Amino acid sequence: MILPIVAYGEPVLRKVGKNITSDYPKLEELLANMWETMYNAHGVGLAAPxxxxxxxxxLVDTSPFSDDEDLTSEQQKALKDFKKVFINAKIEAETGDEWDFNEGCLSIPDIREDVKRKPEITITYLDENFKEHTETYDGLLARVIQHEYDHIEGVLFTDKLSSLKKRLLKSRLDKISKGKIDVDYRMRFPNIKKGR
Structure with missing residues (x-):
């Protein structure tokens, strides 16, 4: 089932997520719905918030990035084959010199900005079978994971922009929270006036 994606301004996007256990109600159904929702919105990642x-x-599926001709065939293959669920994730380390990459977010449609992030991460997480993994990723894989990880920490990519850039985006962000935007996927807006 395709679920509505909550828009910028929704309080849940600012909450630090709680860990879950293997008896979380209808987890398998939730994961199936999240994959369907993400693919319907043409995303490469989606977080529960x-x-x-x-x-x-x-969850993350970086296969849409695998067509990038600037990547080596090894990088393309890594992106094409990467589809994972991350439960109770914790980034253990972020290393290297920060690099810019243009990011967007399904909760903040039609806004894309360059965001600085470290190129390599080590992350511990549980998969959908609650098996624990500690893995290191770099480049675009790390970038997508960092973006989604921020969501479970109550952080949005716009928080990482300069104060000037944030001021320039303020009216556009306000419009998104009021639903004054055209999107081709289901969304829930926090500040739509009732009775319109």
Missing amino acids: QIGLPIRLF
């Missing part, structure tokens, strides 16, 4: 759940869960 983006569908209104303040829990530490996100």
